[in-house]
Amino acid sequence: MSDSIKLNYQINDEDFTRAGEASGDVKKRLRQMGCSPEVIRKVAIAMYEGEINMVIHADGGEINVEITPEDITMVLKDKGPGIPDIEKAMQAGYSTAPDNVRALGFGAGMGLPNMKKYSDEMHIDTVIGEGTTVTMKVYQ
Amino acid sequence: MTVKEIAEKCAFKILNSAESADAKEVRSVYCCDLLSIAMSRMSEEAAWVTVMSNMNTLAVASLTDVSCVILAEGVAVEDNMLAKAKEQEIALFSTDLPVFEAAMMIGKALGM
Ligand SMILES: Nc1ncnc2c1ncn2[C@@H]1O[C@H](COP(=O)(O)OP(=O)(O)OP(=O)(O)O)[C@@H](O)[C@H]1O
Numbered sequence: 140m141s142d143s144i145k146l147n148y149q150i151n152d153e154d155f156t157r158a159g160e161a162s163g164d165v166k167k168r169l170r171q172m173g174c175s176p177e178v179i180r181k182v183a184i185a186m187y188e189g190e191i192n193m194v195i196h197a198d199g200g201e202i203n204v205e206i207t208p209e210d211i212t213m214v215l216k217d218k219g220p221g222i223p224d225i226e227k228a229m230q231a232g233y234s235t236a237p238d239n240v241r242a243l244g245f246g247a248g249m250g251l252p253n254m255k256k257y258s259d260e261m262h263i264d265t266v267i268g269e270g271t272t273v274t275m276k277v278y279q
Numbered sequence: 280m281t282v283k284e285i286a287e288k289c290a291f292k293i294l295n296s297a298e299s300a301d302a303k304e305v306r307s308v309y310c311c312d313l314l315s316i317a318m319s320r321m322s323e324e325a326a327w328v329t330v331m332s333n334m335n336t337l338a339v340a341s342l343t344d345v346s347c348v349i350l351a352e353g354v355a356v357e358d359n360m361l362a363k364a365k366e367q368e369i370a371l372f373s374t375d376l377p378v379f380e381a382a383m384m385i386g387k388a389l390g391m
């Protein structure tokens with residue numbers, strides 16, 4: 140579709156200081172495009188949580204975003220360890236974040252629940268030892 | 280009440296101010312150091328009081344559109360964080376007060 144915009148971001152591993160830049164960029168673009176504040180907030184929160192999970196729990200990865208007049212689709216793909224038990228990982232409060240990361244304010248175990256809450260559709264594909272792909276959609 | 284007025288009234292130390300940030304309205308106060316909880320709970324135009332002083336604090340502040348960040352307990356700020364606050368035009372203050380007292384001061388200023 141002519142009105143569709145595609146964005147690609149490479150997320151470095153262990154680069155905590157830069158985590159959030161991709162979400163921030165998408166937020167800025169949505170604002171320039173005149174999206175509703177509610178949609179922008181949902182995308183910003185869902186994508187940031189996914190972005191930070193890629194840095195903390197996987198070894199970074201790639202994010203593809205597609206913006207159409209109907210919706211915003213975010214695909215976050217990493218080559219990390221995979222998630223052994225998705226149901227458990229989705230529980231509020233469940234976290235395997237190491238101490239050095241907890242000291243930075245992460246590890247509440249609220250990232251995946253936030254992603255679920257703020258996206259309209261969410262799907263996790265994960266293979267142990269190969270990686271995880273999280274797909275989220277927010278309706279316009 | 281604006282960010283600038285809050286900072287003056289509460290005598291917070293200014294770490295970073297920006298014209299665009301000074302004039303923002305403050306409508307609520309929020310306290311929590313865990314980023315994923317703050318991310319989801321904070322309303323925009325909040326004053327966020329925290330002891331979590333790092334780049335991720337600013338990322339969350341910027342993504343949620345809070346009006347300003349107040350670092351309590353006199354926690355230290357690193358240079359890269361100050362640079363980021365400047366670049367992103369985020370109003371950043373500090374105070375030696377504990378989190379609750381700083382938040383209560385803001386609450387009183389807001390007439391809560
Ligand atoms: N991309 C991923 N690859 C591997 N494991 C993951 C990934 N994302 C999440 N997990 C696992 O799921 C758990 C829960 O994730 P969630 O984002 O909810 O919490 P957290 O990242 O530990 O803490 P918070 O997000 O509150 O800072 C993580 O601790 C981790 O074990």
Ligand SMILES: [Mg+2]
Binds near residue numbers: 192249250251315
């Ligand atoms: Mg997380």
